[in-house]
Amino acid sequence: MGVTPPPGSQPLDLPYEEITAPEYAALAAALFTLEEGGPDVTVLRGSCPRCGAVLEVPVAAQVFRRLRLIPFQDVVRRLRAAPRAGDRVEPMLCTCEDTHPGRPEGRAGCGAYWTLLLTEEPG
Template sequence: MDSSDTPSPIAEPLPYAEVTDPTYAEVAAQNFTVEEVAPDTHVLRGTCPRCNAVLEVPLVGNVFHGMRSIRDVLRKRHTKPSAGDRVEPVICTCEDAHPNRPEGRSGCGAYWTLLLTTEAK
């Protein structure tokens, strides 16, 4: 049996930890998209910057008319929000196994904020 026949090791699940990091918002800005699913209802979709689980985060409210892609929107994240912008807290809500996760909780414990802006109509 040569090395190509050796099974690759299975990574241990990432333990639950309530943490944030400045890079989480940057990573989310690069991979999250926003989709309108109903009038005044949108869904952020992307992968958790900590555990890489696929997330869907519902957003409800009329502030999102004309929303651009999250990548374009968050290029200004170092600026203060303008009128009509929204700072949205996001937490990982995956159902993947994460050791030490408290009973009744979901996710890996990661959290971050996204600055969501709107385009003029």
């Protein structure tokens, strides 16, 4: 597993590796914010939990009023119990343009991926 940089630090020059870890989802849930990006679009904005690069990921949001990020381990627990209307699992991956040695041609990012749960919060 790669070294996770502290929030707000410079991106790390890690080699490309397709990898995930439970900590990635937990860090992303803590570091990412949800912002309106225009009509029917929300932007997930935060740092990659592996390399630290700042990412902006647009997601369609026409059915959401407010959103909350939930780490992957809580996603699994919640979906096993009783999924709520409005819950949406969002797979994410690093899409940075920073240098990562060994990255295959035509790909972006450091190779890290994780999953978050976007859920509608009562207004």
